[in-house]
Amino acid sequence: MRMAGKASAQVIAMRGAGYYSSNTVGAKAVIDKAGDLVVEALGSMALEAAETTFSVCDYGAADGGTSLDMMRRLVDTVRQRAPGRAIQITYTDLPHNDFSALFRLTQGLLGDQAKPPIADTPNLYILGSGTSFYRQIVPDGTLNLGFSATAMHWLSKRPGLIADHVQAVGATPEEQALFRRQAMADWDTILLARARELAPGGKLVLANFCADEQGRYLGHTGGVNMFDEFARHWRDLWKAGRITEAEYRGATFQQFYKTPDEFAAPFRDPASAVAKAGLVLDHISTTVTACPYAADFARHGDAAAFARAYVPTLRSWSETVFAGALDAHRTAHERAAIVDAFYGAYEAEVAANPAGHAMDYVHCVTVISKKAGT
């Protein structure tokens, strides 16, 4: 669910030099930061005592590329304290994910060949699961460390359409309330599935997109608001008669960015199902990770080059929403022309007026533990 890293390098590289490295550097930076909390979380576990397999899950892992260095740290940390203990890493994502890329990457058949493949670590077992994190993925009480980055903002279903915007951040209060309700129910579902999976004393380290204490969120950190740009360019197509009103209204991201208070809510209510399931919030913080494309632009100053690198990245994860909003009766050629016009207008705007465009990441990082004896 998060951006695929090294495994897709060949395909992605075709879109232009630099795309690959910039595309993954931000996602990897977030995970590397969260890695400190993973190591800290391991510090409080009785790794040496148990004879069971030390079981790790990476939820929404894509090809596993961006979390690979963090996983190496995790494995090294466990191994130093419990040299004889088997370790299992279960990488999860939706069934259509490229699990072959994941297996090849972890076996050193793709990507960085300089380091020994993580799959060659003795007594380490790498598995994949094509099961959504809205369901239980491993058996009761077997999970020791659950990890997820930049995946759980995707809702289990779209609770409605956002008529005059594309994301809940720009929705009317009524629309936003629907999305918030779905997001809070989904958060419960995610946490209760993890509560069943976790062994007593097991922990989750989750880095999720959020709306932070200052109201910042992905692509909205002081400069131009990325989602407002999406909405404006989509609206322009409607005004120009290129798309219908239904198509205009239909473009709605199935996402919600919770605030830190919303992430914390189920833990603060002792009567909540999550609290009763034994989950405790050990840590919560927010972090902003600078857009690598804007950083590149600050170095090279070439607005057209920035626009050519930046907008196709936005397109890579947003295109299905806009293409999917178009009427099913349109020909493939029409659909492609409309979507090209949409991103073309965005790119032209960035090239003409690059200042303030940036897709900074804004994450809420939580560490959650399951109480022993629950």
Added chain:
Amino acid sequence: MRMAGKASAQVIAMRGAGYYSSNTVGAKAVIDKAGDLVVEALGSMALEAAETTFSVCDYGAADGGTSLDMMRRLVDTVRQRAPGRAIQITYTDLPHNDFSALFRLTQGLLGDQAKPPIADTPNLYILGSGTSFYRQIVPDGTLNLGFSATAMHWLSKRPGLIADHVQAVGATPEEQALFRRQAMADWDTILLARARELAPGGKLVLANFCADEQGRYLGHTGGVNMFDEFARHWRDLWKAGRITEAEYRGATFQQFYKTPDEFAAPFRDPASAVAKAGLVLDHISTTVTACPYAADFARHGDAAAFARAYVPTLRSWSETVFAGALDAHRTAHERAAIVDAFYGAYEAEVAANPAGHAMDYVHCVTVISKKAGT
């Protein structure tokens, strides 16, 4: 590694009606027969007693389609006796396998929609592993039932070339000895990896291609010898000057069909590493499964239709061997033309003279258990 089943139906169906169903019916029939031994093997296990997850592996599972009905029987049998016990099925294959098809198939997103998806079974967890069965795939002592069908005839490496044939069945005694030695070492490697994985009392049910007590093997059960046909048509291309001598010699299947005695050998020697690892041979038998294409032909009598259905099936699993033997300097167009000519000649021969052509399966079925206390 075995033929993909339902998940590939859409792609395969494009090659001609009937291809899909005939292609999988034989593979599935073998597995359904082995399913009786799986249920019998479960009968001797103390399923009720344990609190651990009941762990199943399907080694070389491809998309899981051909073993799906057998897995349903297995799950039902375990559940009847141990309703509360978690079950984990780990489907394994090489990393390039289409694991997305496997996950979609088991979740009911592909293939037969009439039965509830196996992944919807409560307290059942489906995982994938892109790790070769020449390596350990799950942690020590955690496997309860290992299954494999039509996969372990693939050697871990090719010990040499077969100069005047394409498969070890037609090799010189010296060449054959090299392949046999590799196959026996590989069998040890496979069994020792499984011995580590198996819990005490756990069992393996394996249905492998073999050369049976009467000397029969895949495509050699009394009529035309399929591998001799491959060799002859490949030799014809050399004689006609279409391929070089090096290309002629280079076409060699990385396979070996062991005899029942060879399958049994490590168990009969109490000093073998396999015996010392606690593995015991509970059952060994051979079985022939009739070629569905030849059966179709016996019904419809249309030789050209038989040839059009039969030879592309052979091509689907053999083409890489012949294409791979061609000189790297040849153009893609040249390579395609040679391979087309090769299968075209085979197809023309079957159409002209269909009697005796059949790819009957010949399997050796073994049930192996790990002694308690080892």
